Each structure stands twice: as C-alpha cells, then as structure tokens.
Amino acid sequence: EVQLVESGGGLVQPGRSLRLSCTASGFTFGDYAMSWFRQAPGKGLEWVGFIRSKTYGGTTQYAASVKGRFTISRDDSKSIAYLQMSSLKTEDTAVYFCTRDSYYYYMDVWGKGTTVTVSS
Amino acid sequence: IQMTQSPSTLSASIGDRVTITCRASQSISSWLAWYQQKPGKAPKLLIYKASSLESGVPSRFSGSGSGTEFTLTISSLQPDDFATYYCQQYSSYPFSTFGPGTNVDIK
Numbered sequence: 001e002v003q004l005v006e007s008g009g010g011l012v013q014p015g016r017s018l019r020l021s022c023t024a025s026g027f028t029f030g031d032y033a034m035s036w037f038r039q040a041p042g043k044g045l046e047w048v049g050f051i052r053s054k055t056y057g058g059t060t061q062y063a064a065s066v067k068g069r070f071t072i073s074r075d076d077s078k079s080i081a082y083l084q085m086s087s088l089k090t091e092d093t094a095v096y097f098c099t100r101d102s103y104y105y106y107m108d109v110w111g112k113g114t115t116v117t118v119s120s
Numbered sequence: 121i122q123m124t125q126s127p128s129t130l131s132a133s134i135g136d137r138v139t140i141t142c143r144a145s146q147s148i149s150s151w152l153a154w155y156q157q158k159p160g161k162a163p164k165l166l167i168y169k170a171s172s173l174e175s176g177v178p179s180r181f182s183g184s185g186s187g188t189e190f191t192l193t194i195s196s197l198q199p200d201d202f203a204t205y206y207c208q209q210y211s212s213y214p215f216s217t218f219g220p221g222t223n224v225d226i227k
Contacts, residue, residue, distance in 0.1 A: 035214060044221050045155075045163065045206060050214040061214050097162055104169065105213040106153045110162040 002026035002109050004098050009114030020083040022098030030076035033101040036083050038094035088118045121209050125219035131227040138194040140222045142207035147187045151211035154192045158203045
C-alpha cells in the first residue's frame, strides 16, 4: 500500500525550530518529487515547498511566506522527506501534510498530517 | 494565480445533483485538480487534469472545463460525499494554489 506518514509535530515557542519527517512506503521514493502543504486551523490549504527527485537535481522551491526559514531535504535511502522549520512564528501554526507529486504535477498521495502549534 | 470557488457553502439532499464552480485568475489550460477533505483528514484526490477521474473514485464524480472556468459535478449525492471540496491549479507547479473551498452539507 502506498503510504505517507508525517511525524515530529508538537508545541513549540515562537523563534524556535522543529523538524518534521515524512516517511514513505509502498513505492520507489527516490523516483518522485515531494511537497509539503499546511492548513491553519479552520483555513484552506497552502503550499509550503517541494523537493525534486535526485534525478532532477534534488533542488527545492519554497513559498514566499517560509522562504529563508524552512528547508526541505530528503534521504532516499530511508524513504524520508524532512521539513526543517526555524524562526517559527505563531502564524506557522497548522497541520502540515506531505505529498507525493505525480509525474504530471498533481498530488496523488497525501499523508494524514502532523500538527504544529507555535505558542508561548 | 488566484483561484475562486462558488458557492462557499452548499446545502443539498441525498440524491441531488451538485455542481461546484472554480475560476482561475488567468488561463491554466487543464492543469486543475479537485480534492475532497473531511474534518480532521487529509485531502483526497478526486479529479486531475480537469476531467480525469482518479483510480478508485466513484463515477458519480466528474470534472469539466479548461482555461479559467471549471466545474466539479456529483451526479447523485451520497452520504459519504458531505465534505469540503477544493480546486487546485498546478499550471505554475510547484507554486500551486487552491481555491478557498466549498462546504457541502446536509439540507
């Protein structure tokens, strides 16, 4: 079964850091780009960033709201994608989802999400 | 690229035909997906490339449109269909954007 499982969420103070993990199973992880999205409480969906497969250089892109604070990486040997979040703000409070990006650029597999709460 | 959806809320009964509209601020060709989300759950892909049904999704769901105007239709609403529906443009991948969502609830 194709599956993504996020972990690492929790309560963190403003200005601190947190690392989320997205563990994949059931497919060849290294063949796919992976994205992160978030959903603030009661709000819609927002793209956070993505990482290409190593075949395409493993490069990353980020939303303007997180650029310079968040970093996405991947470990294909472990089938894990990471979202390193630093200088966290209260407005980063959200459920964070990772996705597998299909070869045609839509998101065909979503994890169940992990909750990040930024509060003092 | 900005996405809008209408209506924001839709009240319907079991068996009703339901249509949700999504508009893009500029042409996105057919690079549009529809997702269903239930409270506390992840979004689920229903439709990609505007009108292609994702494997395993019931055939009562269909999508149409191109350019800037798109529709999601549920031909006969079922109890499992009460949820929030989002459209997403991926024409500017990876910088995709979503519509604000349409909540389908019970009349």
